[in-house]
Amino acid sequence: VQAVRSASAGAALHPRVGDLSYPKVALNQCTKCKRCTVECPFGAIDEDEQTYPIVNSTRCRRCGTCMGACPVRAISFDNYSVDMLSSMIKAVKIPDEFSGKPRILIMACENDAIPALDMAGIKRNQWSAHVRIVPVRCLGSVSLLCISDALSVGYDGVMMMGCKPGDDYQCHFVKGSAMAAERLSKVGETLKSMMLEPERVTQAEASIADADRLPQVIDAFVEQITAIGFNPFKGF
Ligand code: SF4
Numbered sequence: 001v002q003a004v005r006s007a008s009a010g011a012a013l014h015p016r017v018g019d020l021s022y023p024k025v026a027l028n029q030c031t032k033c034k035r036c037t038v039e040c041p042f043g044a045i046d047e048d049e050q051t052y053p054i055v056n057s058t059r060c061r062r063c064g065t066c067m068g069a070c071p072v073r074a075i076s077f078d079n080y081s082v083d084m085l086s087s088m089i090k091a092v093k094i095p096d097e098f099s100g101k102p103r104i105l106i107m108a109c110e111n112d113a114i115p116a117l118d119m120a121g122i123k124r125n126q127w128s129a130h131v132r133i134v135p136v137r138c139l140g141s142v143s144l145l146c147i148s149d150a151l152s153v154g155y156d157g158v159m160m161m162g163c164k165p166g167d168d169y170q171c172h173f174v175k176g177s178a179m180a181a182e183r184l185s186k187v188g189e190t191l192k193s194m195m196l197e198p199e200r201v202t203q204a205e206a207s208i209a210d211a212d213r214l215p216q217v218i219d220a221f222v223e224q225i226t227a228i229g230f231n232p233f234k235g236f
Pocket residue numbers: 023039040041042043044045055059060061062063064065066067
């Protein structure tokens with residue numbers, strides 16, 4: 001029904017089809033590095049005559065992967081930005097190390113992970129109370145800057161929860177979760193240089209049918225982080 005209605009209106013059918021906000025590039029911040037162009041799953045970023053990125057609104061599906069790719073926070077939407085995600089992350093109360101309670105952040109894709117967690121809640125499935133969940137458009141829209149912000153304010157672990165990447169992908173934006181996995185594969189060395197264990201940051205696959213499995217995945221991660229110990233940046 002949705003497909004027929006959208007096609008008859010000349011609109012594409014994709015998860016954010018009703019959202020007509022497009023990514024905006026702050027040219028005064030842009031370094032012309034082209035990460036956004038490389039990572040856009042839909043080839044929706046062209047160049048203007050000065051080689052700055054320019055979004056082709058007929059191809060853009062508003063996934064936010066370009067926003068997650070940009071190393072200098074130069075891309076944002078009117079209703080979604082790296083700063084908005086960081087503000088949500090920083091608004092959570094972080095228990096101090098004397099409380100004995102870790103604080104774990106889950107950045108969960110709104111397409112499959114959030115509905116699966118909703119269903120888990122409806123089924124009264126339970127998971128650790130130490131977890132806080134921030135919904136995101138797609139894992140591709142999560143900047144590594146959000147993860148470093150989370151660790152620097154004292155979260156003990158960060159889980160990115162989203163659709164399956166790879167050749168048999170289930171990502172609603174084709175390669176958003178694959179791009180997130182590629183970025184995450186490079187954070188290990190950065191974490192080590194900060195004297196943090198690479199295991200504090202992980203990516204978990206979720207499908208919409210995982211309401212019974214996800215609580216176990218979350219609890220296993222909380223247990224792993226508890227065994228590693230508190231984030232040494234906590235309290236600074
Ligand atoms: S990455 Fe997504 S939001 Fe950015 S230009 Fe491409 S389709 Fe649009």
